[in-house]
Amino acid sequence: MxxxxxxxxxxxxxxxxxxxxxxxxxxxxxxxxxxxxxxxxxxxGGVIETLHKGRYLIERAADNFATLIPDALKLSRDAGLEDMLVAPREHGRQAFVLHHGRVQPIPAGFSLMQPTRVWSVLTTPTLSLRGKARLLGEFFVRARHEQSDESLESFASRRLGREAYENLVEPIVSGIFTADPTTLSMQATMPQFLAMERKSGGLIRGHLAARRADAAAAARKASGARYDQFRAPELGMNAWLEQLAAKLPSGTVSxxxxxxxxxxxxxxxxxxxxxxxxxxxxxxxxxxxxxxxxxxxxxxxxxxxxxxxxxxxxxxxxxxGYASSAVVAMVVNRSNVRGRLDGFGMIVPAKEQRDALAISFTSNKYSGRTPDEEVLLRVFLGGALRPEVMDRTDAQLEEIACREVREILKWDGRANWMGVIRWPEAMPQYxxxxxxxxxxxxxxxxxxxxxxxxxxxxxxxxxxxxxxxxxxxxxxxxxxxxxx
Ligand SMILES: Cc1cc2nc3c(=O)[nH]c(=O)nc-3n(C[C@H](O)[C@H](O)[C@H](O)COP(=O)(O)OP(=O)(O)OC[C@H]3O[C@@H](n4cnc5c(N)ncnc54)[C@H](O)[C@@H]3O)c2cc1C
The missing domain is CATH 3.50.50.60 (FAD/NAD(P)-binding domain)
Structure with a gap:
């Protein structure tokens, strides 16, 4: 017809x-x-949704998007909505990782799984001497030329060594995909690094080749400026979705x-x-x-x-398949946090044996989420490796999140607002x-x-x-x- x-x-x-x-x-x-x-x-909007609770703006799921893959930015431009978007704040463009119970900065220039700055690897407290040597030895690891897919754990530990995998790559990846890296497809999730190994022989060699080709771009990518590669609607995701929907001819949506x-x-x-x-x-x-x-x-x-x-x-x-997770959002007074809050968030390696996968300092990234004297934290729980989280009641999840924030970020006090956001079977597993x-x-x-x-x-x-x-x-x- x-x-x-x-x-x-x-x-x-x-x-x-x-x-x-x-x-x-x-x-x-x-x-x-x-x-x-x-x-x-x-x-x-599907999983994307903004909650407005009094003075607080809380994203239930995505709070921003990357622009390196330009399609969301292009959609915003095509719809005449680019003005709605803002870059993350300049201040605090760094992230932390929990290491032996202490909050440490992720080495500068460590981009997903690519080390781009020798000095930051040499001085990071997140790796032992042997782990640092093995990580930098990536330069000499022979490339695998088979075209077949492999797991992210296999690729990262093969190239970077077990310690860098466990202390840095695993928590970064678990935070993004809420997945099990031992089964996660390298080809589907990080094809750029597979291509780099095939083309340049490895990740460090790939970075050096990119730097030779375009020194300025490579340096930008390796520094805190990579946060420039993110955008969020200033007034929240719902505002952006509403404007997008308004561009559809009337009668389109049922x-x-x-x-x-x-x-x-x-x-x-x-x-x-x-x-x-x-x-x-x-x-x-x-x-x-x-x-x-x-x-x-x-x-x-x-x-x-x-x-x-x-x-x-x-x-x-x-x-x-899909994995389930839960996010406990909580607004607390900054003055009650003695730990490091001068970044955009932190990730927690599985070997630390804690409940939190990651804690995002969400209101540090974009303004207008909470008043300045408060901070919106989003504690990520569950994921492919910890599905039992979904069996807990909301009160239990709040209790777990409070304990994690108290112990990891040295917080004392009461949350000014708290909410449990459940994501049953919401994250596809590649x-x-x-x-x-x-x-x-x-x-x-x-x-x-x-x-x-x-x-x-x-x-x-x-x-x-x-x-x-x-x-x-x-x-x-x-x-x-x-x-x-
Ligand atoms: C907690 C969390 C945090 C995230 N953070 C980020 C982030 O910071 N940045 C980022 O880029 N991405 C992030 N993502 C990922 C991203 O938001 C999602 O992958 C994306 O929004 C999924 O969009 P979608 O349209 O494919 O699917 P969905 O959003 O799942 O939409 C599918 C739609 O289909 C509808 N539907 C289902 N069945 C039927 C039916 N029978 N008939 C009609 N309609 C039906 C549903 O109601 C739903 O509206 C996050 C995801 C989660 C869960």
């Missing part, structure tokens, strides 16, 4: 940032005559509209594309037909919707082989007429990757790949 106007009628299922991005770009694309976005809940079933109205023969259409069933007595469909839902939901139309695609989607499975999923979908998937489950969990996947899905449903 192609509409009278000649363009395709497109349905997008799922109103998180991936679905919103797909709707934004499709609604400006003359190949589509109508774009509809179906969201099961009563609001757009809230409280869970899609329960997806089916093809006639056989999905590619040669007969013009005769096939998709039927979306919202409830027993409500369904609509479309020419093209984008599923921007979590993998388990997409898998269920695909079951009727491609068992193969449904199976690939169902293999993507296990070894993930990229191959996603490629097979896309191949299975290409055998069907005009259907694509996008979202955090597939090609990156960050907001920029989600935006990119939404835009790419718009290209995929019409059968041509994006040139950008």
């Amino acid at each position: 192609t509409s009278d106007a000649g363009g395709l009628r497109l349905a997008i299922v799922g109103g998180g940032i991936s679905g919103i991005s797909a709707a934004f770009y499709a609604s400006r694309d003359s190949r589509f005559s109508a774009v509809r976005l179906f969201e099961s809940s009563g609001r757009l 809230l409280n509209s869970p899609v329960a079933e997806l089916s093809l109205n006639s056989p999905g023969d590619r040669a007969n594309d013009n005769q096939t259409s998709w039927n979306l069933r919202m409830s027993p007595d409500k369904s609509e037909d479309f020419d093209a469909v984008i599923l921007a839902t979590p993998a388990a939901v997409s898998s269920k919707l695909l079951q009727n139309v491609s068992a193969e695609a449904a199976n690939f989607s169902s293999t993507i 296990t070894v082989g993930h990229c191959d499975r996603v490629a097979q999923l896309h191949t299975a979908l290409r055998r069907l007429p005009r259907i694509a998937v996008c979202g955090a489950a597939y090609e990156g969990v960050g907001i920029p990757q989600c935006v990119r996947s939404g835009r790419q899905a718009v290209e995929n449903v019409v059968g041509t790949r994006s040139v950008e």
Whole structure:
């Protein structure tokens, strides 16, 4: 069914940032005559949501996004919303790591897993002499040339040594992906470092090669200026989402509209594309037909919707697992904290055997989150390695978070505000082989007429990757790949 106007009628299922991005770009694309976005809940944004509690602004999930992958920034520009964005504050652009119970700075220039400054490695208290020597010895570690995927733990301990892996890489990665690094796919999560090993022979060699090519950019990346590569909406994520939604043509969004079933109205023969259409069933007595469909839902939901139309695609989607976590947000008086608060947050290695994965000093990063004399802390708990956290009551989680902040940051006093934010099955886990499975999923979908998937489950969990996947899905449903 192609509409009278000649363009395709497109349905997008799922109103998180991936679905919103797909709707934004499709609604400006003359190949589509109508774009509809179906969201099961009563609001757009999915996991992204801002809470306003009196004088406090608290992000339930993402509090900013990176710009090195430029797609979220580009979306903001394309929508005329770049003015809403601010960079992190200049003051306190550093992060800490817990080491033998003490809060220590992460060595300057240690970027995810790449050491870029010899002096900061030599002087860091977070590694023993032997650990430092092994880390700098990365320069001499032979490159692995096999193309097959490997786990992040395998890559990092092979290249940097066990100590640097346990003391620095593991907590950084656990904080970002709430994942188990022994099963996390290197190819899916840090392909830039795999490429560096293949091209330059290693991470230090890769940094030196980049510095030769562009000294200024490499130095910027290795210093605190990398915080410049982040942006947040000054008034919070909801304000940004609301403005994005306002750019969609009226009638695009249907809230409280869970899609329960997806089916093809006639056989999905590619040669007969013009005769096939998709039927979306919202409830027993409500369904609509479309020419093209984008599923921007979590993998388990997409898998269920695909079951009727491609068992193969449904199976690939169902293999993507999710981890649960909880965030305890708490606002405390700065004067009651004796530990270091002069940074953006801290990470906790598993070997420290504590409950917290990380503590973000959220209001230090962006202004307008709390009054200056208070600080908003977000204590991250759970993740793939500690799923039992979800069995605890809210009161127990608050108690755990208070204990962690007391002991780690030397806080005494009472929280001025506290809230528990639960994320059951919210963080996709890219296990070894993930990229191959996603490629097979896309191949299975290409055998069907005009259907694509996008979202955090597939090609990156960050907001920029989600935006990119939404835009790419718009290209995929019409059968041509994006040139950008
Ligand atoms: C605690 C936490 C902190 C994070 N911090 C950051 C950060 O600082 N920076 C960053 O870049 N990223 C961060 N992320 C990751 C990022 O926010 C997410 O990966 C991204 O927002 C996911 O967007 P999405 O649209 O793919 O999925 P979702 O947000 O999950 O959206 C999917 C939507 O589909 C809807 N839906 C489900 N089933 C149906 C159905 N049957 N019919 C219709 N609709 C349906 C859901 O209601 C939901 O709205 C964080 C994530 C978490 C959980």
